């Protein structure tokens with residue numbers, strides 16, 4: 493999709509949003525800034541999206557953010573982004589200043605048990621693997637045969653996902669178990685409040701991004717954009733990570749234009 497191919501309704505909504513005094517533009521990472529790949533450590537971002545988010549962050553009265561399920565340090569390393577872009581990790585709970593909720597010794601003990609349990613399940617199902625993060629652990633099944641993937645997921649659903657204190661979230665070929673509450677919606681509320689944004693543009697592709705969409709107000713100028721297929725409460729939909737780059741570049745160009753003419 494070229495800039496001229498952005499659907500008319502989305503184009504108009506973006507042009508309205510970039511005209512506000514203070515703007516927050518934010519995107520999810522995996523599946524938005526970076527295409528989905530077999531191995532999490534190989535998720536290289538689209539350079540055009542990185543350049544656009546970095547350019548947005550340099551504009552006056554404009555905050556740019558990436559809000560990801562990744563551990564914040566990993567997000568910084570993979571994306572190559574840093575301040576003034578705001579990076580929020582661990583599904584909205586990990587800011588530069590630290591975690592929204594304290595991670596206690598009890599949380600760490602529960603997380604250690606969860607990691608052991610997932611590793612033992614993964615060992616029985618070829619192609620599955622376990623990712624560890626500061627407040628959660630993830631069973632990845634993208635590289636497993638369908639039967640192994642389903643058996644492993646079912647063992648997690650009926651086992652550790654039911655343990656007290658565990659928050660379970662099914663994503664794209666993953667099942668994540670967290671020991672604290674996470675919300676990308678809360679993260680956007682915090683960022684909006686911090687910078688006094690009059691409008692928020694948010695792009696997301698996965699289940700946890702629905703919490704972000706749910707906290708936004710399309711009737712009041714916010715723009716919610718779902719990337720790819722699947723159910724969503726977002727107002728607009730684009731196809732893929734190349735379209736994300738096109739939208740972000742459009743936002744930067746139109747914001748510059750609006751600020752030049754104001």
Ligand SMILES: O=P(O)(O)OC[C@H]1O[C@H](O[C@H]2O[C@H](CO)[C@@H](O)[C@H](O)[C@H]2O)[C@H](O)[C@@H](O)[C@@H]1O
Pocket residue numbers: 520521522523527528529530531532533535559560561562563583623630632634663664665666668698700
């Ligand atoms: O909120 P996000 O930035 O979208 O992060 C969500 C999860 O992304 C990663 O998993 C996903 O991407 C992997 C690499 O492309 C892919 O292999 C996997 O199947 C996807 O679910 C990441 O590994 C997770 O920790 C994030 O929570």
